Amino acid sequence: MRRLNLDVVSQSIIADSIYELTVEGSGVENMRVPGQFLHVKTGEGHSSLLRRPISICDVDILNQRLTMVYRAQGKGTVWLSARKPGEKVDLLGPLGNGFTAAQPAGGEALLVGGGIGVPPLYYLGRKLRENGVRVSFALGFQSKKDSFYIEKFHELGQTDVATADGTLGMKGFVTDLISDRKAKVKPVVFACGPSQMLGALKDKTKGLKAYFSFEERMGCGVGACFACVCKADNKSGYVKICSDGPVFAKEEVLL
Amino acid sequence: MRRLNLDVVSQSIIADSIYELTVEGSGVENMRVPGQFLHVKTGEGHSSLLRRPISICDVDILNQRLTMVYRAQGKGTVWLSARKPGEKVDLLGPLGNGFTAAQPAGGEALLVGGGIGVPPLYYLGRKLRENGVRVSFALGFQSKKDSFYIEKFHELGQTDVATADGTLGMKGFVTDLISDRKAKVKPVVFACGPSQMLGALKDKTKGLKAYFSFEERMGCGVGACFACVCKADNKSGYVKICSDGPVFAKEEVLL
Amino acid sequence: MSRLNVSLPGLEMKNPIMPASGCFGFGKEYANWYDLSVLGAVAIKAATADPRFGNPTPRVAETEAGMLNAIGLQNPGVEKIMSDELPALEKYRIPIVANIAGTTEEDYMKTAETLSKHPLVSVLELNISCPNVKEGGIQFGVTPEAASALTKKVKQVSHKPVYVKLSPNVRDISEMAVAVEEAGADGLSMINTLLGMQIDLKSRRPLLANKTGGLSGPAIKPVAIRMIYEASQNVSIPIIGMGGIMTAEDVIEMMLAGASAVAVGTANFSNPYACPEIIEELERVLDKMGVGHITEIIGGSWKACKTPSLSR
Amino acid sequence: MSRLNVSLPGLEMKNPIMPASGCFGFGKEYANWYDLSVLGAVAIKAATADPRFGNPTPRVAETEAGMLNAIGLQNPGVEKIMSDELPALEKYRIPIVANIAGTTEEDYMKTAETLSKHPLVSVLELNISCPNVKEGGIQFGVTPEAASALTKKVKQVSHKPVYVKLSPNVRDISEMAVAVEEAGADGLSMINTLLGMQIDLKSRRPLLANKTGGLSGPAIKPVAIRMIYEASQNVSIPIIGMGGIMTAEDVIEMMLAGASAVAVGTANFSNPYACPEIIEELERVLDKMGVGHITEIIGGSWKACKTPSLSR
Numbered sequence A, B: 001m002r003r004l005n006l007d008v009v010s011q012s013i014i015a016d017s018i019y020e021l022t023v024e025g026s027g028v029e030n031m032r033v034p035g036q037f038l039h040v041k042t043g044e045g046h047s048s049l050l051r052r053p054i055s056i057c058d059v060d061i062l063n064q065r066l067t068m069v070y071r072a073q074g075k076g077t078v079w080l081s082a083r084k085p086g087e088k089v090d091l092l093g094p095l096g097n098g099f100t101a102a103q104p105a106g107g108e109a110l111l112v113g114g115g116i117g118v119p120p121l122y123y124l125g126r127k128l129r130e131n132g133v134r135v136s137f138a139l140g141f142q143s144k145k146d147s148f149y150i151e152k153f154h155e156l157g158q159t160d161v162a163t164a165d166g167t168l169g170m171k172g173f174v175t176d177l178i179s180d181r182k183a184k185v186k187p188v189v190f191a192c193g194p195s196q197m198l199g200a201l202k203d204k205t206k207g208l209k210a211y212f213s214f215e216e217r218m219g220c221g222v223g224a225c226f227a228c229v230c231k232a233d234n235k236s237g238y239v240k241i242c243s244d245g246p247v248f249a250k251e252e253v254l255l
Numbered sequence C, D: 001m002s003r004l005n006v007s008l009p010g011l012e013m014k015n016p017i018m019p020a021s022g023c024f025g026f027g028k029e030y031a032n033w034y035d036l037s038v039l040g041a042v043a044i045k046a047a048t049a050d051p052r053f054g055n056p057t058p059r060v061a062e063t064e065a066g067m068l069n070a071i072g073l074q075n076p077g078v079e080k081i082m083s084d085e086l087p088a089l090e091k092y093r094i095p096i097v098a099n100i101a102g103t104t105e106e107d108y109m110k111t112a113e114t115l116s117k118h119p120l121v122s123v124l125e126l127n128i129s130c131p132n133v134k135e136g137g138i139q140f141g142v143t144p145e146a147a148s149a150l151t152k153k154v155k156q157v158s159h160k161p162v163y164v165k166l167s168p169n170v171r172d173i174s175e176m177a178v179a180v181e182e183a184g185a186d187g188l189s190m191i192n193t194l195l196g197m198q199i200d201l202k203s204r205r206p207l208l209a210n211k212t213g214g215l216s217g218p219a220i221k222p223v224a225i226r227m228i229y230e231a232s233q234n235v236s237i238p239i240i241g242m243g244g245i246m247t248a249e250d251v252i253e254m255m256l257a258g259a260s261a262v263a264v265g266t267a268n269f270s271n272p273y274a275c276p277e278i279i280e281e282l283e284r285v286l287d288k289m290g291v292g293h294i295t296e297i298i299g300g301s302w303k304a305c306k307t308p309s310l311s312r
Ligand SMILES: Cc1cc2nc3c(=O)[nH]c(=O)nc-3n(C[C@H](O)[C@H](O)[C@H](O)COP(=O)(O)OP(=O)(O)OC[C@H]3O[C@@H](n4cnc5c(N)ncnc54)[C@H](O)[C@@H]3O)c2cc1C
Pocket: A037, A050, A051, A052, A053, A054, A055, A056, A069, A070, A071, A072, A073, A074, A075, A076, A077, A078, A116, A119, A120, A214, A215, A216, A217, A218, A246, D061, D062
């Protein structure tokens, strides 16, 4: 949990409005937990006051390199997508609690991602494999042109894809991909994506251990402002997505 | 009077916080009148809404190159000083009415500048010489470290310098430099500098034709907002520095 | 262009964009930059009964995403405006919103009567945010009683529809809006500037000679949106919205809040082509949103949906 | 450090900087970033008599040079704050400003009495910008009568000095300041947020679930400066200034306007080290200005000069 000023190594567009940004520098070596996120300063001066939460997509600890994959949609991410080698990126991280709990040692994991929720699953998949877990992926996108990293996921394990318009993989939702597999192998499920997807997935994963990464608009990103609070099934009745999460056991957060 | 998007050719620091910025591109060929100014957009997005008025310091019509010399002091000029080749500068220009009137054809001109009022005198001096006018310069700075372009002015004509702390040239004010010369040759005087300097110069140039370039904080820069109005000895009782000036006969504007 | 036209009392506009009063002079300067006939209308600088020189300089300061101004209503007086300024606008064939100001009710009435008779003036815009000398420095724009009384007086003498320009420096904007509607206003203009100040660290004094100034620009847009959203639900007269508009998206946001047309002020300084560029962009944004005609979005943030909105 | 200390009723601060209420939780999160003992004081999140969950999400939005928030005063209630949150702050040995909120006078009184007895609480900060349910949704903070009555009640029960936090959503800030001073306030905090709104073009609805939110950040600084400048000349109690402070220069500007100390809110989100960095920078800025002790500049924009100012 530090403020880092990292050097841009590369920036490339890997799908429609989707950018892959690699930065490097001191502090990256602490980013060991998949599902943690970065709080990225965008814009010059005081024009953009709120940082943007972006997941860790991959880390090369040895070379202190960090990769983010994000969609350039609003003011801040569009600014970020214009950063070039030679420039710096100011970010806080690693923040939050990632996919730490219940790694199914020696077992089976199913990683489910939707759209721009896919990136953190890459680092998670890599880590799980390193730990000897068998991983497979169910990824959903709007359309082929929005899809990314499919080849890289294939290298880690079986990867099924669904697109809303059927231009890649199965036509339909990502939840349609997992029905039969779950029956067979009882995997632990890790998921990240829009809240409708998580809601549907909650039902589809009845009886399975599942950990979901949630999204909410943030102020501080560190647990101080109560912007990102969601109702939860716990003692206080709520969780802060930024500091208690973003990853929770699927039962804890009330969607 | 157009909006230009010019390429940065070079940027260099030529004195303490004083930068020389050369830009090039279409539209520069219209900048033929010394004393006119540019209204420069600074900052990204909507952080800085007001443009910065900067004088034309020199123009290379053939190569469509324009040079500004400015002090990086506040938010906007500090931003401008960080522009590098490969980037663009958005400016309106040429704006206002420059040193057009009463060029002393074949005669003698004395150009008096103080601090950051010096730059437009360079283009003016060059133009006057091209028109066969004998030019000499009286330049005032706070200190040696603030001075610039002395050699370049020497190439155009006799150049006397005063500094407030005596570190270069005479110790004192620029007005102290002109006392005897004016008696001898009755030059036409052109001046640009802080209003105290112009006030003192007004007295010192009694009996001489003199044209002063005035400064005022601006909104639109084009005559529409009435931000830059000064009392004047004319029919309406005022002038707009941006569109009626910035250059006026010394008697017109009431300091 | 038929998807952009809006119709307000006295204002048939081919698009909802006009430059805001005080930010566009009487038009002739920006006419050097582009053909003013592309505008939906033009709001001209405040007219007072007699010529006014305005405040000492500095009159403007820059703030984060905003600016302060204390021009002080400098203008050549209503007679000169009619003889020297208005005729030059005729050739553009666009509606003219004549902004009027004063320090007493009599001032306003005199200016309103005179100016509203001019054939080129489409509507009056009553700027009620100036210090009221008679009532001891209180502004007409900050109490519903004073605003209502002034509106009634001006309506009595005006030959054209009257829009009242509301000040945001109030506790309850709806109360003000309702008061002037009941007093007979044909429309509202909102918002005028927020009172602000900047202190110069070198001189250690307020930077503006007038000390305080009016804050405009994107910094105040959230306040404008909120006030238009509130006022538009409490009155049935149309609103000309303003405050921080820089882009076509800002226009849409303000119309969704409840404005029927908008004025662009500070943006002109940052970009002299602001108005024509916004007008051009509007079509593109409407396409992206799948909106047929711009009037469909007026008040769209609180009205029941007419056109289906995109999912997030 | 002896040139930065300021002394206000109940607050002996080694420097004039405190994080603003609601932007710093109860301190423990930022304690992971730096040692809180460098701070002049700390203002903690609003306490209410009973626990509150707050508003639905989204609770924040970004605007140009500002942000909107509608957290809705989420807090665990005064008892839990005293048992679970305050003790952790003891080790930093800095004054604690306990912000309190409520919806009825009784609420406020209960919270004020309880909290002001806690040995770690230095002063109370009365947040009077919350809806007053009893009086039908009117805010205590927008009429002098309601603000004055509430201040009196809280003063009666409080064991510590009481600062009243003023809302900027009023017509006349001095009137409010004078009313609460006369009611016995020991100091003022100003300003709270401006009411604003953002509309999401995709959903065509207000982005915040609560629809309106409070605007903070540099966008509102000119309004804060103006209000502090006005209020400070009309009262003799000290002012804790806030609204858009990002830099040490902003602190100086606000103190020149009339603040005796300042609070830093939104800046913490942009930079978690905002407070310690500003404190460090203050020395440098005072050096540049040739100021011996920071108290010399308080109200410097309207007081006769004590130290010579630099020429422009
Ligand atoms: C824990 C977490 C991890 C995330 N990881 C990724 C990632 O790896 N890749 C990726 O593309 N996106 C990710 N997102 C979503 C990403 O934060 C938003 O897309 C981004 O903040 C939008 O910023 P903008 O400048 O494009 O939009 P703007 O509209 O300019 O943003 C305005 C404000 O709204 C907030 N905001 C807007 N949309 C969202 C959103 N969907 N979620 C949260 N805040 C939002 C912004 O942070 C900002 O404060 C993540 C979100 C969270 C909460």
